[in-house]
Amino acid sequence: MYPQAYIDYLAEFHGSRDYFECHEILEDHWKKNNPGERKSYWVGLIQLAVALYHQRRNNFAGAERLMANSIRTLVSEKDAVESLGLDYSRFIKLLRKTYQKIKAHSPYESIMLPITDESLIKACRKQCEKKSYEWGANDPPDAFIIDKHLLRDRTEVVAEREKQIERRKKSRG
Secondary structure, three states: OHHHHHHHHHHHHHHHHHHHHHHHHHHHHHHHHHHOOOOHHHHHHHHHHHHHHHHOOOOOHHHHHHHHHHHHHHHOOOOHHHHOOOOOOHHHHHHHHHHHHHHOOOOOOOOOEEEOOHHHHHHHHHHHHHHOOOOOOOOOOHHHHHHHHHHOHHHHHHHHHHHHHHHHHHHHH
16 A cells, blocks of 8 residues: 555654665655656655754754755645655644754654554554664664765765766767
């Protein structure tokens, strides 16, 4: 019923609290559709994860901008949010409350998205179990998760970027 990428996103969001990974998972899923067919609610969920990533790193300007964009996107997607097994009213209230905390430069705190579908929770818990995550964990993650964008292996990303540059050069003549 739900895309596996969404279940994976929720498992990371509520288990490992690796928001950078949440972003990667949903961005890959979102990009599978052609640009004109891409769903904006995936972008809203990506922005939510990245906002929390920035808040945890005390980058409040980035967190504030991304959370505002996430709210702006998701507030207009009531049917989509509900189709994702989330309580729309509680979800939007949670986003707004988190946004206010970010604006006040409050330290990061883990949040739990208001999932209403018990089968979705079960699927997410199962995914957490597979990865040895604790569902709803609040333990502080290790430095790698906090600074993942700085510490990850970017070999594949750099190689792909160089490949795209070469393709563009060849197509220009």
